[in-house]
Amino acid sequence: MRRKVSIFGSTGSIGCNTVSLIEAQGGAEAYEVVAVTGATNLSLLAEQAVRLKAKYAVTSIPSKLTDLQSLLYGSGITSLAGPEGLLEAARVPVDWTMSAIVGFAGLAPGLESARHGGVIALANKESLVCAGDLFMRTCREHGTELLPVDSEHSAIYQALCGEKMSEVERIILTASGGPFREKPLADLTDVTPEQACKHPNWDMGQKISIDSASMFNKAMEVIETKYLFGIDGDRIEVVVHPQSAVHSMVGFCDGAVMAHLGPTDMRGSIGYALNWPERRPLPLEPFDLVALGRLDFAAVDHEKFPSVNLAYRALREGGLAGAVFNAAKEAALEGFIAGFIGFLDMSRLVEHVMDEIAGEAAQFGSEYDLSDVQRIDGVSRVAARSWISRHNRK
Ligand code: NAD
Numbered sequence: 289m290r291r292k293v294s295i296f297g298s299t300g301s302i303g304c305n306t307v308s309l310i311e312a313q314g315g316a317e318a319y320e321v322v323a324v325t326g327a328t329n330l331s332l333l334a335e336q337a338v339r340l341k342a343k344y345a346v347t348s349i350p351s352k353l354t355d356l357q358s359l360l361y362g363s364g365i366t367s368l369a370g371p372e373g374l375l376e377a378a379r380v381p382v383d384w385t386m387s388a389i390v391g392f393a394g395l396a397p398g399l400e401s402a403r404h405g406g407v408i409a410l411a412n413k414e415s416l417v418c419a420g421d422l423f424m425r426t427c428r429e430h431g432t433e434l435l436p437v438d439s440e441h442s443a444i445y446q447a448l449c450g451e452k453m454s455e456v457e458r459i460i461l462t463a464s465g466g467p468f469r470e471k472p473l474a475d476l477t478d479v480t481p482e483q484a485c486k487h488p489n490w491d492m493g494q495k496i497s498i499d500s501a502s503m504f505n506k507a508m509e510v511i512e513t514k515y516l517f518g519i520d521g522d523r524i525e526v527v528v529h530p531q532s533a534v535h536s537m538v539g540f541c542d543g544a545v546m547a548h549l550g551p552t553d554m555r556g557s558i559g560y561a562l563n564w565p566e567r568r569p570l571p572l573e574p575f576d577l578v579a580l581g582r583l584d585f586a587a588v589d590h591e592k593f594p595s596v597n598l599a600y601r602a603l604r605e606g607g608l609a610g611a612v613f614n615a616a617k618e619a620a621l622e623g624f625i626a627g628f629i630g631f632l633d634m635s636r637l638v639e640h641v642m643d644e645i646a647g648e649a650a651q652f653g654s655e656y657d658l659s660d661v662q663r664i665d666g667v668s669r670v671a672a673r674s675w676i677s678r679h680n681r682k
């Protein structure tokens with residue numbers, strides 16, 4: 289029987305890699321593709337839907353529905369649009385879901401997918417940053433298996449196979465340090481989004497590439513680690529490792545440290561999640577240790593990258609502080625891309641919004657629902673935009 293799959297965010301960087309792996313493993317003959325989803329790139333979305341013989345193609349933008357319908361006219365594929373369209377597609381039970389929408393927008397469809405069991409391959413780390421307790425609880429209640437796609441968390445997941453969490457002392461996330469690792473703090477004031485987008489090791493979407501340059505991506509991964517593996521923030525460490533060959537590590541109570549190494553290619557962790565619990569050969573470059581030559585490690589420069597400590601703060605405050613952190617970070621990133629604020633302003637802005645709202649957000653504890661998260665997200669964005677308008681460079 290063909291495995292039923294849906295790919296949310298299929299037109300993005302993770303989504304396209306997922307589609308290419310599914311096609312390399314037999315495409316529509318081996319998989320019954322229920323839904324593919326995207327936003328603005330309708331021609332790619334329609335092309336993927338046709339190639340994979342999907343049942344639904346969904347654009348997140350309501351006004352694009354008729355364009356999508358015209359592109360798919362006569363194909364027998366149903367076009368859907370908007371947040372409701374995404375939820376409708378997520379309600380169809382499947383065996384495997386890729387959750388690879390970028391940002392907060394991925395949370396609601398991800399939660400809906402988590403309600404029908406099966407496996408969720410989670411690339412949308414924002415789901416855990418904003419609503420870790422709710423997301424993990426939903427998966428538990430519906431017997432849904434959650435597999436990380438983020439390379440670090442896939443590495444940790446693999447290093448933990450057959451191990452007991454009670455014997456884990458710490459989890460060590462590796463961070464490349466991004467394109468500005470060697471730039472002095474003073475030179476970061478005027479860097480541009482184009483410079484921030486040039487990741488030294490990984491080829492990723494624009495937002496996550498800039499988040500890597502500011503280390504907000506690593507900050508989010510600290511929060512993601514807490515919820516995925518149920519480990520407190522004070523046992524999660526971040527170490528800079530410029531080669532990105534060690535994808536992350538787990539330290540055990542007997543002093544052993546298990547490291548996961550491999551090529552810097554997201555198809556490694558996507559393929560692991562796609563084929564889990566088995567492993568299959570993947571079309572990756574061979575991992576050449578001699579060519580690599582050396583592995584370097586260094587401490588995070590917290591003065592240059594205050595984002596990492598803001599994530600630890602969100603974990604200490606608890607409740608919905610992560611949702612505040614994420615909303616402020618998304619608004620900051622948009623402000624930076626638009627040229628309204630500078631690179632270093634992004635952390636200042638997030639800190640300011642956390643000062644203002646995280647206390648209220650922390651009151652929720654672990655018992656909250658999606659509407660609570662949406663409300664905190666909304667007020668945090670308002671506070672962030674007001675900060676941006678007061679500090680607008682343009
Ligand atoms: P991307 O920007 O390349 O693609 C995002 C996808 O989401 C696209 O299909 C886009 O059409 C869709 N989308 C955008 N806005 C939307 C909205 N408002 N509603 C619904 N859909 C929307 O992003 P990406 O780099 O593939 O990242 C996707 C997720 O995976 C992010 O959460 C990111 O942090 C995570 N991730 C990515 C990588 C990577 O290598 N790219 C690695 C680890 C984790």
Ligand code: MG
Pocket residue numbers: 438439440509
């Ligand atoms: Mg990562």
